[in-house]
Amino acid sequence: MLSGKAVTSILHMLNQTPIDWYSKKQNTVETATFGSENVAARTAIEQMKDLKFTLLYLGVPIVDRSIMVGDNKTVVDCATQPHYKLVKRHLMLSYHYVREAMATGNYGYVWLNGKDNPADILSKHWAYGAVWKLLQPLLFWQGDTNNCPPKMIKQEPDL
Secondary structure, X not given: OOOOOOEEEEEEEEOOEEEEEEEEEOOOOOOOHHHHHHHHHHHHHHHHHHHHHHHXXXXXXXXXXXXXXXXXXXXXXXXXXXXXXXXXXXXXXXXXXXXXXXXXXXXXXXXXXXXXXXXXXXXXXXXXXXXXXXXXXXXXXXXXXXXXXXXXXXXXXXX
């Protein structure tokens, strides 16, 4: 049955290793992808905060800020640019929650093309050929995770 609800899919990674995933229909029906992506961003920030606190309680040092990847350029720009004007009032709570997390400097939000986003594996029906190029780096990482590619965003000191 078609409900019109979007699916939020989140893939948590630590040192190039998938450690947790989340895939669930959203509680609300949005008329545009901007709204559903904004709700998904809020859910991801909530989970990232929880995961970060769990790691800190376990004694794992957090060296760099957490990076969130989104495939909707407008939502990423809206959350990362303080001067962006939000027109839809019903999205303000999600917007301000994500924007506040970005303003702390502990989280970053970058855009990635949807066809290259491994989290989309969790929310869409894929053919084997299309999904294999996204799954292969997750399943068969070559080498030590200390030799990961250079960081996307430079470190900023916490205030």
